[in-house]
Amino acid sequence: MKYYAYFPGCSAEATAVGLGISCQAITEPLDMELIELEGWTCCGSTPYGSLDELESVAVAARNLALAEKTGLDLVTPCSSCFLTLTKANLHVKENRQLMEQVNEALAVVNLEYHGNVRVRHLIEVLVNDITLEVIATKVKRPLSGLKVAPYYGCQLVRPDYGFDNPEFPQSLDRLVESLGAEAVPYPLKSHCCGGALVISEENLALDLIHKLLANAVENGAQCIITPCPLCHTNLDAYQSRVNSKFKTNYNLPILF
Secondary structure, three states: OEEEEEOOOOHHHOOOHHHHHHHHHOOOOOOEEEEEOOOOOOOOHHHHHHHOHHHHHHHHHHHHHHHHHHOOOEEEOOHHHHHHHHHHHHHHHHOHHHHHHHHHHHHHHOOOOOOOOOEEEHHHHHHHHHHHHHHHHHOOOOOOOOEEEEOOOOOOOOOOOOOOOOOOOOHHHHHHHHOOOEEOOOOOOOOOOOOOHHHHOHHHHHHHHHHHHHHHHHOOOOEEEOOOHHHHHHHHHOHHHHHHHHOOOOOOOEEO
């Protein structure tokens, strides 16, 4: 049995409940346990860092400090949480003054962070710790004949944090194939979906979503998979608006 401190993130308990349920559903057959981090709070999300870097790092570091007390790797299924927590972790370890400022803030809630946590995305854990070979042996109903476009989004592999190629990632492709499905060629697999711009710049985001859907369909995909809650929302919930704007007829399932 492999044990991990689990950071579900806000989306997995709100707009992306299916992601949280799915993560817990696979743990028992894969002999792993995701132990939810007691007292976790929002990681601060990606945009916060553009408003106040110190505050955003302190918010993320509070969760890192809680994880450090468990002595386990901190695992999250959310691409945005992974990026935010990883960046905060790197910044405090590389900047002694920032570490001191963050710990001054954490002292108010009787916490301290020493930089000893390893932040990991669930996909990387599945591929490298559990291994695709073991996952393949656990499959009850192979997804034979299903053509899948693996969509990484822009936060899972950028900047380069070492577990996959930022321009041509393969981890999701290999995971899809270990389940018996076919990972179709998908050149836009790590392009941005527009993220939160769908609120402030909807037309721009719809254009990006349209390109992603078109690229998947052109390559024969019957569905798109993604680990990112925001990518899932954009590609799924905004298909009808894309169809309305571009006179298309997309009806492509988007799956976690």
